[in-house]
Amino acid sequence: MLAPVLELVAIRKVYGDTVAVGDVSFALGRGEFLTLLGPSGSGKTTTLMMVAGLVAPSAGTMLLDGKPLDPLPPYKRNIGLVFQSYALFPHMTVAQNIAFPLEMRGMDRREIQRRTGRALDLVGLPGYETRYPDQLSGGQQQRIALARAIVFEPRLLLMDEPLGALDKKLREQMQIEIMRLHKQLDISVIYVTHDQDEALVMSDRIAVFNSGRIEQLGAPEELYERPASRFVADFLGESNFFPGIAKVVGGEHCEIEHGKDRLRGRSRGLAAGQAAVLAVRPERIRLAPPGSPALASENFVSGRVRNIVYLGKSRKYIVQIDDGVEIAVFEQARGDRIPTVGVGDAVTLIWPVDDSTVLSA
Amino acid sequence: MKKPRALTPWRALRLAVCGLVAAMMLAPLAIVLTLSFSAAPFLTFPPPGFSLQWYAKFFADPVWMATLRTSVMVMIPSSLCASALGTAAAIALSRVRFRGASLLIGLLMAPLVVPVIITAAAIFGAFRVWGLYGTVTGLILAHTVLTIPFVLSTTLASLRMVDRTLESAALTLGATPWRSFWRVIFPLILPGVLSGLLFALVISFDELTVSLFISTPTVRPITVQMWSDVRGSVDPTITAIATSLFLFTLVVMLAETLVSRRARGRRPPLAALGF
Numbered sequence A: 001m002l003a004p005v006l007e008l009v010a011i012r013k014v015y016g017d018t019v020a021v022g023d024v025s026f027a028l029g030r031g032e033f034l035t036l037l038g039p040s041g042s043g044k045t046t047t048l049m050m051v052a053g054l055v056a057p058s059a060g061t062m063l064l065d066g067k068p069l070d071p072l073p074p075y076k077r078n079i080g081l082v083f084q085s086y087a088l089f090p091h092m093t094v095a096q097n098i099a100f101p102l103e104m105r106g107m108d109r110r111e112i113q114r115r116t117g118r119a120l121d122l123v124g125l126p127g128y129e130t131r132y133p134d135q136l137s138g139g140q141q142q143r144i145a146l147a148r149a150i151v152f153e154p155r156l157l158l159m160d161e162p163l164g165a166l167d168k169k170l171r172e173q174m175q176i177e178i179m180r181l182h183k184q185l186d187i188s189v190i191y192v193t194h195d196q197d198e199a200l201v202m203s204d205r206i207a208v209f210n211s212g213r214i215e216q217l218g219a220p221e222e223l224y225e226r227p228a229s230r231f232v233a234d235f236l237g238e239s240n241f242f243p244g245i246a247k248v249v250g251g252e253h254c255e256i257e258h259g260k261d262r263l264r265g266r267s268r269g270l271a272a273g274q275a276a277v278l279a280v281r282p283e284r285i286r287l288a289p290p291g292s293p294a295l296a297s298e299n300f301v302s303g304r305v306r307n308i309v310y311l312g313k314s315r316k317y318i319v320q321i322d323d324g325v326e327i328a329v330f331e332q333a334r335g336d337r338i339p340t341v342g343v344g345d346a347v348t349l350i351w352p353v354d355d356s357t358v359l360s361a
Numbered sequence B: 001m002k003k004p005r006a007l008t009p010w011r012a013l014r015l016a017v018c019g020l021v022a023a024m025m026l027a028p029l030a031i032v033l034t035l036s037f038s039a040a041p042f043l044t045f046p047p048p049g050f051s052l053q054w055y056a057k058f059f060a061d062p063v064w065m066a067t068l069r070t071s072v073m074v075m076i077p078s079s080l081c082a083s084a085l086g087t088a089a090a091i092a093l094s095r096v097r098f099r100g101a102s103l104l105i106g107l108l109m110a111p112l113v114v115p116v117i118i119t120a121a122a123i124f125g126a127f128r129v130w131g132l133y134g135t136v137t138g139l140i141l142a143h144t145v146l147t148i149p150f151v152l153s154t155t156l157a158s159l160r161m162v163d164r165t166l167e168s169a170a171l172t173l174g175a176t177p178w179r180s181f182w183r184v185i186f187p188l189i190l191p192g193v194l195s196g197l198l199f200a201l202v203i204s205f206d207e208l209t210v211s212l213f214i215s216t217p218t219v220r221p222i223t224v225q226m227w228s229d230v231r232g233s234v235d236p237t238i239t240a241i242a243t244s245l246f247l248f249t250l251v252v253m254l255a256e257t258l259v260s261r262r263a264r265g266r267r268p269p270l271a272a273l274g275f
């Protein structure tokens, strides 16, 4: 990676007894799109506000282009911020809103006009100059907020759940537009969301937040395929968990004892005898007739189908395995194939060892 | 099809009570207004004819003019001071959470609750000691204290309507706290501040009790002059003055209504004043 644009070193924010953010560290690469993903209350907004300078960290250091950020007040940081509530100035027209940061920088009238027009073109709302914010739809307000945050060519663009208030269709459309803008402007972005699909679609890297800490930071695929903790496996996508005890540890793999079954998966740094869970994605499991043979590189357990849910593009089977744990299995539904497995049937579940991850419980 | 509502006894009674109350409130006003245009040389009702003689007398009389000047010289600075101080206090109280904030609000609002005669006596006592008794400065200070509650409450109300993230947004866009206040917060609370200012103007111009205590024959607002005049002779000029005061109040209050109605719309509040 090139020299990072932004670096957070052990940033912490404490409110009374609550640790809102505890020792968060990460580096943001030039032109990178980093998403902070986590449930509500996990410290995403607080982290973003500390970068913007609106909240003072209790401890830690922040560096922008290698220079300490902490002594700079928010109005000298040159960091664009898009608020969840848009925060457009209601008494100013669209053009006045977008011109505001340029005016604060003492730019001359003609240059302001040129840049305002260009920003409106970029967000696809040319000709909206004289409207007031309350004459715009939610999606349009969002675009204006975005235009206002990028028009002054900030070093960094921060977005706090910018699409949270939009409906699904519009949200997906805006996701694509934001990704296009990111490419076009070659700007570094920190994006906050609690929507895992949004994070997977948009990000170069994702930092998964849990109670004020980063659980795991990595590329979407890495997080999805190799979750580092049960929390990540559960929060990002859907996972099945087989609890057990780590038995054989060594190399890349680990074997756990789950009831009478022995299951294997990829793992790092587990000790034998430790309580563990094996996580596997529902779409990696295959349903087979009872007693079907499995390869040496596969795990298998037997169970009984409890429920079948038709989801349109797939079917979800809820299978209760012998010790009572319920396991979800996705199978792509194809029009020409009538499901041969029905509720109440005994089945064997088979999946590759390499698609399983053993995590500490 | 909407049927005309039947005049039930209950509804008739309600109408009668409302009508009576309105008549009680408006009758004295109507009488004074009518008398001020009387052609008679003394107070008599109904007036025998129309004339502007009492207005002419009012505007020609040096005593009335001097007291009117005093009233204006007190009203304008005191309502400006009250607006500045009330707005500043409202902003501080709306954002800083500290012990005693509600006590402070209570103190600032006290002139509304405490009987005016008590406030007046207290101000009288203090001003005698501080050498402010019988001075224009004293009157300005007293009226400022009396009108701050109006500015404070109207401004606090409009501050509650302003989204706090707007200020944060302004800061991240490069505005210093000073500029973000003047460019973002102030325009949004301006209707509240203006309402408060207009109330302050009227309250100060109308004020009698406190002014009675701290004014002297040389420094005397018009209300005090009217009060002492009425107790002596009954000069019909007083009706012309009362009507003038009433018209001033009416105009200011109409302006206030206009400002707060426009503020509820979406246009910039300044447009309400024709800017």
Ligand SMILES: Nc1ncnc2c1ncn2[C@@H]1O[C@H](COP(=O)(O)OP(=O)(O)O)[C@@H](O)[C@H]1O
Binding pocket: A015, A018, A019, A020, A021, A038, A039, A040, A041, A042, A043, A044, A045, A046, A047
């Ligand atoms: N100003 C504040 N005062 C006290 N607690 C706060 C404040 N801001 C945030 N918190 C707490 O810090 C935690 C993290 O909040 P936040 O950063 O808003 O989470 P997120 O954006 O991930 O939903 C929450 O528990 C929240 O209650």
Ligand SMILES: [Mg+2]
Binding pocket: A041, A044, A045, A046
């Ligand atoms: Mg948040």
